[in-house]
């Protein structure tokens with residue numbers, strides 16, 4: 272079954288631009304996107320890109336500058352949203368960027384908010400889950416949480432852009448990570464110049 276439903280969650284790690292760019296690329300595509308931002312993501316969005324969104328009255332225009340008919344926003348406190356249930360079938364989920372707090376909560380199965388619950392559902396249903404953690408340096412706690420998730424089948428994809436495609440600016444570095452996420456889900460994209468051999 273391929274319903275083209277994908278969950279994108281943005282948490283309060285630095286690098287909110289990664290999540291924003293992923294949403295921009297998938298806006299107005301055939302994918303039905305379920306989008307949730309944490310309260311801390313609202314803060315980093317403001318701090319890192321001067322974009323202000325209201326989580327209670329969310330408007331795509333505020334977030335990416337335009338409406339997008341295929342994007343369904345869910346408030347992080349909406350624990351009755353469709354994506355809370357395993358019976359609502361999706362292709363999987365991306366947490367981008369993923370804070371160490373949300374990483375820890377997911378690895379322990381806390382399910383205290385919509386992001387943590389949707390990730391928990393993906394793990395229990397054996398659906399693809401990509402975590403894009405951002406922190407440095409990493410403590411043993413962070414590393415152990417990542418190891419636990421990896422052993423559960425979660426794809427841990429740290430925000431570590433490569434440079435072999437010779438990015439000319441920050442956008443080029445961001446697109447490297449976004450391209451990796453899209454590739455994981457088999458979503459065709461030409462965001463970066465791919466390696467063709469030395």
Ligand SMILES: Cc1cc2nc3c(=O)[nH]c(=O)nc-3n(C[C@H](O)[C@H](O)[C@H](O)COP(=O)(O)O)c2cc1C
Nearest residue numbers: 282283284285309311312318370371372373405406
């Ligand atoms: C500007 C800014 C940058 C931050 N960068 C990071 C980061 O890179 N990684 C991280 O784990 N937390 C970072 N934090 C802290 C998280 O936002 C904080 O732990 C928060 O409680 C995470 O909540 P959430 O997981 O619900 O989004 C940052 C906070 C701010 C305000």
